[in-house]
Amino acid sequence: MGFMSDDALTVKVSKDIEDLIPVFLANRKKEVETLRTALAAGDFEQLRQVGHRMRGVGHSYGFDRVSTLGKEIEDAARSGDKAALEGCIAAYSHYLSNLRVAYE
């Protein structure tokens, strides 16, 4: 899996919800920690639930990548695929550290 281009890491968000974004992103970073802890504990049910939540909230805010990663995490948790989960969590962490938000 190669690194994403700058354009792929730029998220266009409506100005209408601009003031919600800092809290939203802070919660996503906390989510990465929750996922890591759950994976270390082998808690697939919690991993599935977090993935499910990411899927619901990501698209709504305009962060489609959060939703697609959420779906992958949900599926991997269901099948108990630790390696896939590790990959998803790493990709999620990388995405959050490198994304840029453009309000329009």
Added chain:
Amino acid sequence: MSDLAATGQGLAEQTVFRVLVVDDDVDMAAFLAKIIANEGLAAEMVHDGPAALAAVAAAAPDLVLLDVMLPCTSGFEVCRQLKSDPLTALIPVVLVTALEDHASRVRGIESGADDFLRKPVEPEELIARVKTLRRLHETRRELEARRLAAELEHKDAIHKALSRYVSPRLTERIVGAASGPAPFKAQAERADVVALFADLRGFTRITETVGVHTVVDMLNEYFSVITEAAYQHEGTIFNMAGDSLLVGFNVPFAQPDAPQRAWRTAMDMVSRFAPVSAEWRARHGVSTGVGIGLCRGEVIIGNVGSPHFMSYTIIGDTVNTAARLMQVAHADEVLLEATLYEAIRPLLPAERVEARGEVALRGKAEAVRVYSVRL
């Protein structure tokens, strides 16, 4: 716990359309509330089922946006509870779900949901649905307000019509009765009643000595006190003519103590009129009092008259006898026929009772056994 969206307006403000957002995901709830607030509506957020039910109970919102995947109590269950309570059943509920399967839609419909919104939520779709439901809700409210106003108007008309005949308490009882047999039946019927006829002794002298306006004022004063007495004991006023008043007991509602009520009414009429009579004597030099006839027996109850003028009244020998007794009663005297006398004997002041024996009354073939009580 609940927090207000950044609209600066609480749910307590009645004029703003108020939306309760229920989602356990704080970011999702904040997002939905923000979209709603941006449209100038008020939004409150709660994050679980029990909190949603508590918020609705505390201040009913105009719409509930309800996530189905809630911890403890599911959105379906919250919806079902809201829709099964008559107080909250009309509040529109939009179920928000990330589930694509038809099964959850069916469950939502079964739980009474008014509409559905799928995650991810598109702001335009959310607003469109909220606006549609808002219009529907406002139409419902307007129709309900119109229906209530019409109902009140109807009740008020009945109230006004009835209050001409019966006491305010009895009017309330008739108007307030949601069901049950109609007290004023369309068809005539027979019933056992106590008829009380009262009139003003010395009225002829009044009309000869005082001016016409004063006569009317005096009559109004007289009728005020004696109708008050009738209402006090829940008698029904059937007729008011000249200076006489016909009151019925045990009609239209059963009054097992009708004889006692009639007697107390007679006493009250005399005692309430006494100060009025004293004042008239001082002011106009006239001697007045109330003469009362009481009779118990069968009457015909019904609406009597023509298509142009109709009167709910009682007719029959009992009413005629009470009228004749009233005609021969002196000021502050109550004349009773024997069966009524027997029924209320223990209540009567023995020293003032006088048996008049068989009395021939005008218009009656047989003599009537009469008792007199001077008050």
